[in-house]
Amino acid sequence: MTRKELFQLILRKKSFLCVGLDPDITKFPAHIRQADDAIFEFNKAIIDATRDLAIAYKPNLAFYESLGIKGIQSLIKTMDYLEGFRSELFLIADAKRGDIGNTSTQYAKTYFEKSSSGFDFDAVTVAPYMGKDSVAPFLDFINKWVILLALTSNAGAADFQSQRIEAPEGTVKLFEHVLQTSRQWGNAENMMYVVGATQASMLQDVRRIVPDNFLLIPGVGAQGGNLEDAARYGMNNHCGLIVNASRSILYASADIDFAEKARAEAFTLQKEMESLLKNFGLL
């Protein structure tokens, strides 16, 4: 999916909502827990309940890998189901990968090359610590996206990402240097950035460096981020935002009505997004 197609999708659905698919069986309603493939049944119910309101889904690989082969099978089944709505959805592998070149090539194949792995995501999250040659192999895939970690939503972001570094462009925070440096690796057509919504004021600093790139904003909902702030500081003329909510939607209820409650939660977010898109003059 190109940047233009993604923007058109956002306009069509009046939403920039991404639903994080982080299935935790212990939080499932009892009737789902008993299913043969509980994870797929849960995901399918969430997808059916939210797919007119969301533009993207983001399975978090850890939640599937921790269950071994069975978990990967549930993810493949989920992706095959999402495939049916391909033209109306952007699919993100939240994997936070990154390794030396020949290994990153294998990870890129994992998420982008269906004939190898069974997966055909549009984008994958990548960690920047190992630098250019750890990211470049993902960018070699046409029409696929790297979503590079810049400023994450967790407390640990303060340990390194916010520390000041002596960069060629001056003394800046590490995450700013990551943004500045990585601009030379890709562009707004193949690279997005993770920027935590819990640090919305820093979005201004981010936008000074990468005005055009899409930002994937986690941390709205369970992690305490604020959607209005994210839009105020982060929106651009292509919207430029994909805002993720996981737990606040998935586990809105642990009862028989979980899908209905998930939809209500997603609906509230979509309505807020619609109004923010209007305020910004995009709708």
Place this chain on the structure above:
Amino acid sequence: MTRKELFQLILRKKSFLCVGLDPDITKFPAHIRQADDAIFEFNKAIIDATRDLAIAYKPNLAFYESLGIKGIQSLIKTMDYLEGFRSELFLIADAKRGDIGNTSTQYAKTYFEKSSSGFDFDAVTVAPYMGKDSVAPFLDFINKWVILLALTSNAGAADFQSQRIEAPEGTVKLFEHVLQTSRQWGNAENMMYVVGATQASMLQDVRRIVPDNFLLIPGVGAQGGNLEDAARYGMNNHCGLIVNASRSILYASADIDFAEKARAEAFTLQKEMESLLKNFGLL
């Protein structure tokens, strides 16, 4: 495996060699490529040919994940085979993971909790970019190890890891700040560091900060690192080094004699290691 047990293993085998299991089918000998589970057959042959010379094996997850379910099955089969030699081997998942707390917990289960995922590694490589709460969940597992990326062996290490940062301990390189900060998260009994052998002189700086921790040193062999330098600057009174070679052993020959040639390569390294251990007065 405890640090003491690991040291005893090194003394017993007169080796600190780790063999990286990065199976690339295109480089396999023709007769292996035709096997039903070519990856397992290849790994098994390499393990059988080197296991008296190596103290550790390090499957690189990307090479299995890129093949989907089939690849994961080959890895589980490989791990089950290695299980038979548990007391004489240290098993490392080279996965370079790291995410917010609840996700890192899932990754820790993936590699450390056999009842969840089918895997029971001793250690996993972890990326530091997301800070303390992304690493801590791995440290909650008793008798398991985090191997944190500090200074990697690739060209991209210069992009961020070697940049100077204004840290509380003074203006230091980012990788030095990662070492300094993470010392407060774990200790020499549960945390090792990745330090690339291609930058052996920097090992002195590393040892000033973490004198006691084991270092996992990739990049000897195909990546051009020097074993003697690594030992000169990195060895401590528990050896403190695990030196990895992958491609130079695995693909020493692409012919019927590949296992024999792999053994010859591993044997050369083991002999060099034995002599370095003697020079250092540990044998």
